[in-house]
Amino acid sequence: MKKYMVVENFKPGLMDENYRVYNAKGRQFPDGLYYLNSWANAEKNICFQLMESNDEALFYEWFKKWEQFVDFELFPLD
Structure with missing residues:
Protein backbone atom coordinates (compact mmCIF):
# COMPACT_ATOMS: atom_id res chain seq x y z
CA MET A 1 0.00 0.00 0.00
CA LYS A 2 1.47 3.38 -1.03
CA LYS A 3 1.25 6.36 1.32
CA TYR A 4 0.27 9.88 0.25
CA MET A 5 0.04 13.30 1.85
CA VAL A 6 -3.07 15.22 0.85
CA VAL A 7 -2.96 18.97 1.45
CA GLU A 8 -6.38 20.58 1.66
CA ASN A 9 -6.54 24.34 1.24
CA PHE A 10 -10.02 25.42 2.26
CA LYS A 11 -11.58 28.04 0.04
CA PRO A 12 -12.16 31.38 1.83
CA GLY A 13 -15.12 31.28 4.20
CA LEU A 14 -15.96 27.63 3.48
CA MET A 15 -14.10 25.69 6.19
CA ASP A 16 -17.14 25.64 8.53
CA GLU A 17 -19.47 24.54 5.71
CA ASN A 18 -16.99 21.82 4.75
CA TYR A 19 -17.05 20.46 8.30
CA ARG A 20 -20.86 20.65 8.39
CA VAL A 21 -21.03 18.37 5.33
CA TYR A 22 -18.28 16.15 6.75
CA ASN A 23 -20.21 15.74 10.02
CA ALA A 24 -23.37 14.84 8.09
CA LYS A 25 -21.88 12.52 5.45
CA GLY A 26 -18.41 11.49 6.63
CA ARG A 27 -15.31 11.55 4.45
CA GLN A 28 -17.03 9.80 1.53
CA PHE A 29 -13.96 7.82 0.47
CA PRO A 30 -14.25 5.41 -2.44
CA ASN A 37 -4.27 10.60 10.28
CA SER A 38 -4.75 14.34 9.81
CA TRP A 39 -3.65 17.68 11.16
CA ALA A 40 -5.61 20.90 10.64
CA ASN A 41 -4.84 24.57 11.15
CA ALA A 42 -8.07 26.59 11.18
CA GLU A 43 -6.17 29.88 11.28
CA LYS A 44 -4.47 29.04 7.97
CA ASN A 45 -7.51 27.21 6.49
CA ILE A 46 -5.38 24.13 5.76
CA CYS A 47 -5.45 20.44 6.57
CA PHE A 48 -2.84 17.73 6.01
CA GLN A 49 -4.06 14.14 5.65
CA LEU A 50 -1.87 11.07 5.63
CA MET A 51 -3.57 8.43 3.50
CA GLU A 52 -2.85 5.27 1.58
CA SER A 53 -4.07 3.46 -1.50
CA ASN A 54 -2.90 1.17 -4.26
CA ASP A 55 -4.76 3.32 -6.83
CA GLU A 56 -3.87 7.01 -7.11
CA ALA A 57 -6.93 7.62 -9.32
CA LEU A 58 -9.17 7.10 -6.27
CA PHE A 59 -7.92 10.38 -4.82
CA TYR A 60 -9.24 12.32 -7.81
CA GLU A 61 -12.61 10.59 -7.51
CA TRP A 62 -12.72 11.67 -3.86
CA PHE A 63 -11.50 15.22 -4.61
CA LYS A 64 -14.49 15.77 -6.92
CA LYS A 65 -16.87 15.32 -3.98
CA TRP A 66 -15.23 18.18 -2.05
CA GLU A 67 -13.94 20.55 -4.72
CA GLN A 68 -16.60 23.17 -3.93
CA PHE A 69 -14.95 23.64 -0.51
CA VAL A 70 -11.31 22.69 -0.99
CA ASP A 71 -8.35 22.98 -3.37
CA PHE A 72 -6.33 19.76 -3.12
CA GLU A 73 -2.67 18.90 -3.57
CA LEU A 74 -1.52 15.26 -3.66
CA PHE A 75 2.00 14.16 -2.77
CA PRO A 76 3.11 10.52 -3.09
CA LEU A 77 5.47 9.59 -0.26
CA ASP A 78 8.50 7.31 -0.55
Whole structure:
Protein backbone atom coordinates (compact mmCIF):
# COMPACT_ATOMS: atom_id res chain seq x y z
CA MET A 1 0.00 0.00 0.00
CA LYS A 2 1.47 3.38 -1.03
CA LYS A 3 1.25 6.36 1.32
CA TYR A 4 0.27 9.88 0.25
CA MET A 5 0.04 13.30 1.85
CA VAL A 6 -3.07 15.22 0.85
CA VAL A 7 -2.96 18.97 1.45
CA GLU A 8 -6.38 20.58 1.66
CA ASN A 9 -6.54 24.34 1.24
CA PHE A 10 -10.02 25.42 2.26
CA LYS A 11 -11.58 28.04 0.04
CA PRO A 12 -12.16 31.38 1.83
CA GLY A 13 -15.12 31.28 4.20
CA LEU A 14 -15.96 27.63 3.48
CA MET A 15 -14.10 25.69 6.19
CA ASP A 16 -17.14 25.64 8.53
CA GLU A 17 -19.47 24.54 5.71
CA ASN A 18 -16.99 21.82 4.75
CA TYR A 19 -17.05 20.46 8.30
CA ARG A 20 -20.86 20.65 8.39
CA VAL A 21 -21.03 18.37 5.33
CA TYR A 22 -18.28 16.15 6.75
CA ASN A 23 -20.21 15.74 10.02
CA ALA A 24 -23.37 14.84 8.09
CA LYS A 25 -21.88 12.52 5.45
CA GLY A 26 -18.41 11.49 6.63
CA ARG A 27 -15.31 11.55 4.45
CA GLN A 28 -17.03 9.80 1.53
CA PHE A 29 -13.96 7.82 0.47
CA PRO A 30 -14.25 5.41 -2.44
CA ASP A 31 -13.40 1.78 -1.64
CA GLY A 32 -9.64 1.31 -1.63
CA LEU A 33 -8.76 4.77 -0.26
CA TYR A 34 -7.73 4.79 3.40
CA TYR A 35 -7.34 7.59 5.94
CA LEU A 36 -4.48 7.25 8.46
CA ASN A 37 -4.27 10.60 10.28
CA SER A 38 -4.75 14.34 9.81
CA TRP A 39 -3.65 17.68 11.16
CA ALA A 40 -5.61 20.90 10.64
CA ASN A 41 -4.84 24.57 11.15
CA ALA A 42 -8.07 26.59 11.18
CA GLU A 43 -6.17 29.88 11.28
CA LYS A 44 -4.47 29.04 7.97
CA ASN A 45 -7.51 27.21 6.49
CA ILE A 46 -5.38 24.13 5.76
CA CYS A 47 -5.45 20.44 6.57
CA PHE A 48 -2.84 17.73 6.01
CA GLN A 49 -4.06 14.14 5.65
CA LEU A 50 -1.87 11.07 5.63
CA MET A 51 -3.57 8.43 3.50
CA GLU A 52 -2.85 5.27 1.58
CA SER A 53 -4.07 3.46 -1.50
CA ASN A 54 -2.90 1.17 -4.26
CA ASP A 55 -4.76 3.32 -6.83
CA GLU A 56 -3.87 7.01 -7.11
CA ALA A 57 -6.93 7.62 -9.32
CA LEU A 58 -9.17 7.10 -6.27
CA PHE A 59 -7.92 10.38 -4.82
CA TYR A 60 -9.24 12.32 -7.81
CA GLU A 61 -12.61 10.59 -7.51
CA TRP A 62 -12.72 11.67 -3.86
CA PHE A 63 -11.50 15.22 -4.61
CA LYS A 64 -14.49 15.77 -6.92
CA LYS A 65 -16.87 15.32 -3.98
CA TRP A 66 -15.23 18.18 -2.05
CA GLU A 67 -13.94 20.55 -4.72
CA GLN A 68 -16.60 23.17 -3.93
CA PHE A 69 -14.95 23.64 -0.51
CA VAL A 70 -11.31 22.69 -0.99
CA ASP A 71 -8.35 22.98 -3.37
CA PHE A 72 -6.33 19.76 -3.12
CA GLU A 73 -2.67 18.90 -3.57
CA LEU A 74 -1.52 15.26 -3.66
CA PHE A 75 2.00 14.16 -2.77
CA PRO A 76 3.11 10.52 -3.09
CA LEU A 77 5.47 9.59 -0.26
CA ASP A 78 8.50 7.31 -0.55
